Amino acid sequence: MINNINLSFEEMWDKIMACDHKYDGLFYTAVKTTKIYCRPSCRSRKPKKINVTFYKDIQAVEAAGFRPCKRCQPEVEHSPHIEIVKSIVAFLVTHYKQQLLLKDIAENVGLSPYYLERLFKQETAETPRTYLEKIRVDKATYLLKSTKLTNIEICYEVGFQSPSNFYKVFRNLTNCTPSEYRKGFQHEVDRL
Structure with a gap:
C-alpha cells in the first residue's frame, strides 16, 4: 500500500474528505464495499472510514481487484506532463x-x-514554492488538531525557517492564526 509518501491514514482521510486535488496521483482511495477506487479529489459521496484502504499506485489497487470510478476517472492521465x-x-x-x-x-x-x-x-x-507552502500548512493544521505541540514547534516541524513566515503563510491560506485555528477546532470537538 502507501510507502512512497509521508502521510498517515488520518491525513489521507482528511485529504479525501476535503477533495484535495494536490494529492491526486500520489495515492488512491479504494472502497472495499463497492470495489471502486478514486482520486483524492473525487466529488462522489464519501464512503465510511472503515471501508477505505489507500494505495500508492494504480497497478496495486487494480491488482487488488478494484475498478476505476466513472466520475473522477483515476486511470486517465489528463496531461502529457x-x-x-x-x-x-x-x-x-x-x-x-x-x-x-x-x-x-x-x-x-x-x-x-x-x-x-x-x-x-x-x-x-x-509555483512549486506556493505548493510547498500549502503542503506545510496542511501538515501544520493536522498537527494543530492532533498534537499538543506549540505553534513554534509546529512551525519548525513542518519546515518553515522562521515563525514570522509561518504565521504570514498560515494566515494567508486559512484566514486565521495557528492559535485561532486550534481554538476553533477545539470548539468544534467540544460541540460534538
Missing part, C-alpha cells in the same frame, strides 16, 4: 520538512529550474 508533475509533488510531500530550493527540486526530476517552474505553474496554476 502529469508524470513529471507527480514526481515534483511527491518530492515536495516527502521533503517538505527540509529547506528546499528550486534547484534541489529540479535536480531531483532532471529539469532546469526555469523549465520546472514554468511547467509546474502551467499544470497546477501554482
Whole structure:
C-alpha cells in the first residue's frame, strides 16, 4: 500500500474528505464495499472510514481487484506532463520538512529550474514554492488538531525557517492564526 509518501491514514482521510486535488496521483482511495477506487479529489459521496484502504499506485489497487470510478476517472492521465508533475509533488510531500530550493527540486526530476517552474505553474496554476507552502500548512493544521505541540514547534516541524513566515503563510491560506485555528477546532470537538 502507501510507502512512497509521508502521510498517515488520518491525513489521507482528511485529504479525501476535503477533495484535495494536490494529492491526486500520489495515492488512491479504494472502497472495499463497492470495489471502486478514486482520486483524492473525487466529488462522489464519501464512503465510511472503515471501508477505505489507500494505495500508492494504480497497478496495486487494480491488482487488488478494484475498478476505476466513472466520475473522477483515476486511470486517465489528463496531461502529457502529469508524470513529471507527480514526481515534483511527491518530492515536495516527502521533503517538505527540509529547506528546499528550486534547484534541489529540479535536480531531483532532471529539469532546469526555469523549465520546472514554468511547467509546474502551467499544470497546477501554482509555483512549486506556493505548493510547498500549502503542503506545510496542511501538515501544520493536522498537527494543530492532533498534537499538543506549540505553534513554534509546529512551525519548525513542518519546515518553515522562521515563525514570522509561518504565521504570514498560515494566515494567508486559512484566514486565521495557528492559535485561532486550534481554538476553533477545539470548539468544534467540544460541540460534538
